[in-house]
Amino acid sequence: MPAISEAAALMNQLAATGVPAGHRKIAIIFHGPATYGLLQEESYKEKYGVANPNLKLIHELRAAGVELLVCSQFLHFRQIDPAKLLKDVQLATSAMLVSVTYQNRGYALLPF
Numbered sequence: 001m002p003a004i005s006e007a008a009a010l011m012n013q014l015a016a017t018g019v020p021a022g023h024r025k026i027a028i029i030f031h032g033p034a035t036y037g038l039l040q041e042e043s044y045k046e047k048y049g050v051a052n053p054n055l056k057l058i059h060e061l062r063a064a065g066v067e068l069l070v071c072s073q074f075l076h077f078r079q080i081d082p083a084k085l086l087k088d089v090q091l092a093t094s095a096m097l098v099s100v101t102y103q104n105r106g107y108a109l110l111p112f
Contacts, residue, residue: 001037002112007028026061028066028068029098029099035071035074035080036048038085038089040085068088071094072094073093
């Protein structure tokens with residue numbers, strides 16, 4: 001998933017330029033087909049027939065403090081059980097609402 005790779009690259013760039021860890025605030029809002037990359041191993045294998053290649057980087061991002069949010073609207077319309085998602089993921093009412101809320105908090109929108 002490009003979003004997690006881009007977020008990891010951004011975290012590395014921030015660290016390399018001396019931004020303190022406490023000031024590296026990143027939130028990734030997943031919606032649409034990217035949501036499937038957040039499936040737990042069993043559910044991902046059931047859908048794609050292979051192990052989820054995103055797990056290691058997702059766990060590293062979470063350990064670095066990156067917030068992972070997923071659009072509940074997409075889950076509802078695609079009938080995806082939230083229990084099938086990784087435990088590190090927070091449910092958001094909608095991607096649009098979270099995007100606006102975080103931008104109002106001073107976050108910049110970087111559409112990956």
